[in-house]
Amino acid sequence: MSGVRLLVGTRKGAFVMTSDGTRDDWSIEGPLFAGWEMYHLKGSPADPNRLYASQSTGWHGQVVQRSDDGGKTWEAVGNEFTYAGVPGTHQWYDGTQHPWEFARIWHLEPSLTDPDTVYAGVEDAALFRSEDGGNTWQELSGLRDHPTGAQWQPGAGGLCLHTILIHPDDPNRIFVAISAAGAFRTDDGGETWQPINKGLRSRELPDEEREVGHCVHRIAMNPSRPDTLFMQKHWHVMRSDDAGDSWQKVSGNLPSDFGFPVAVHPHEPDTIYVVPIESDSEHVPPEGKLRVYRSRSGGNEWEALTNGLPQEHCYVNVLRDAMDVDDLDPGGIYFGTTGGQVYASPDGGDTWTAIVHDLPSVLSVEAQTLQ
Amino acid sequence: MIRVVLPTHLRTLARVDGEVTLDVDGQPTQRTVLDALEASYPTLRGTIRDHGTAKRRDFIRFFACGQDITLEPPDDPLPEDVTSGREAFRVVAAMAGG
Numbered sequence: 001m002s003g004v005r006l007l008v009g010t011r012k013g014a015f016v017m018t019s020d021g022t023r024d025d026w027s028i029e030g031p032l033f034a035g036w037e038m039y040h041l042k043g044s045p046a047d048p049n050r051l052y053a054s055q056s057t058g059w060h061g062q063v064v065q066r067s068d069d070g071g072k073t074w075e076a077v078g079n080e081f082t083y084a085g086v087p088g089t090h091q092w093y094d095g096t097q098h099p100w101e102f103a104r105i106w107h108l109e110p111s112l113t114d115p116d117t118v119y120a121g122v123e124d125a126a127l128f129r130s131e132d133g134g135n136t137w138q139e140l141s142g143l144r145d146h147p148t149g150a151q152w153q154p155g156a157g158g159l160c161l162h163t164i165l166i167h168p169d170d171p172n173r174i175f176v177a178i179s180a181a182g183a184f185r186t187d188d189g190g191e192t193w194q195p196i197n198k199g200l201r202s203r204e205l206p207d208e209e210r211e212v213g214h215c216v217h218r219i220a221m222n223p224s225r226p227d228t229l230f231m232q233k234h235w236h237v238m239r240s241d242d243a244g245d246s247w248q249k250v251s252g253n254l255p256s257d258f259g260f261p262v263a264v265h266p267h268e269p270d271t272i273y274v275v276p277i278e279s280d281s282e283h284v285p286p287e288g289k290l291r292v293y294r295s296r297s298g299g300n301e302w303e304a305l306t307n308g309l310p311q312e313h314c315y316v317n318v319l320r321d322a323m324d325v326d327d328l329d330p331g332g333i334y335f336g337t338t339g340g341q342v343y344a345s346p347d348g349g350d351t352w353t354a355i356v357h358d359l360p361s362v363l364s365v366e367a368q369t370l371q
Numbered sequence: 372m373i374r375v376v377l378p379t380h381l382r383t384l385a386r387v388d389g390e391v392t393l394d395v396d397g398q399p400t401q402r403t404v405l406d407a408l409e410a411s412y413p414t415l416r417g418t419i420r421d422h423g424t425a426k427r428r429d430f431i432r433f434f435a436c437g438q439d440i441t442l443e444p445p446d447d448p449l450p451e452d453v454t455s456g457r458e459a460f461r462v463v464a465a466m467a468g469g
Contacts, residue, residue, distance in 0.1 A: 059464040060418035076414040080422040
């Protein structure tokens, strides 16, 4: 029987939540790696029992964990992330140049076809790849070597590469996003990269439409239409229909177009979800109401989804990697909050139930559909 | 034989319950003890010292015989009470952060 496994990363450990296809009742295991910051966990599409996890603390740095049995047991694998060549510098908060320094892995993206191949998006922003199940890592340095690299500047959370999307029909085409450099695309497997930020406007920049410097918070795609991308930027929800060559604003009637996550319905490529947040200075939901907004038209026209979500006195945030969808029918959607709640909707957002209320602050949620 | 006490997170990572004991080739120093520790427990590589540079991570301290020896030269001999096994070499995660 089909089911769903949620991989939830928090500030103080990881949790694995499973349910059958009804998604009514959930079992919760954890905390795994208690006390460690678990920025992200993700399973291989080619082998759902192969999981990768990013584990770190300020004391002990980065550890990468791998499971070959769906999260029952784990093994620490390679944690040596060395920038290729002479790392050079990027722009610091005060405008001076600052050496590239590895801090942590924000996002792990397994290959769509090979369980042993996995990409890591790291801070300071770079893309690494392992082809041996995480034992060794090599930087795809063409990204950081882009002529604009020295202009990249950290966002409030650091200079982090947080989004990696692999084109389902062409593994040489990969999209990444960096706060606060912008979005980039390779069409040759990572050798060369181009910024894909035309159409983005950021009032915080001296030149609002410059090539890089945009604080992209998240990009999402539906695999059935992989050259259509949706972006939650620092401000503005954006859409591209040409693989990022150009972007149009689709914020429409949202109460605020600041936010972090964006997700696409698994079966309806024009149905998208965001969680509006009051502003960049107040990382809380508008009016104390936790509302997911859904557009069934690929943006511009949005409806609030509130059934089962707190509609008063709610001041949690939903971080960029903390929302995901499953592949079941009807499609399910999930998100975790900085207040430790994980919400599930088995009906595309019409109704919501809290799977759990009191976890540590949630950093990431990944949904695995199990057949 | 050198006794080493690890902080909680590293004991978990190395899958040990209490102290670990190490045989160290040559003169025991901070560097040779940590080299032996990482050789016996490869999952600890990078969690006490950086890969490549072997620079101590900022929030790690080393204690021996009740003394903070973190800033002693890494190639200085450790106290005899540590090299004889009467006292443990302690790796401490500093009280910082949350």
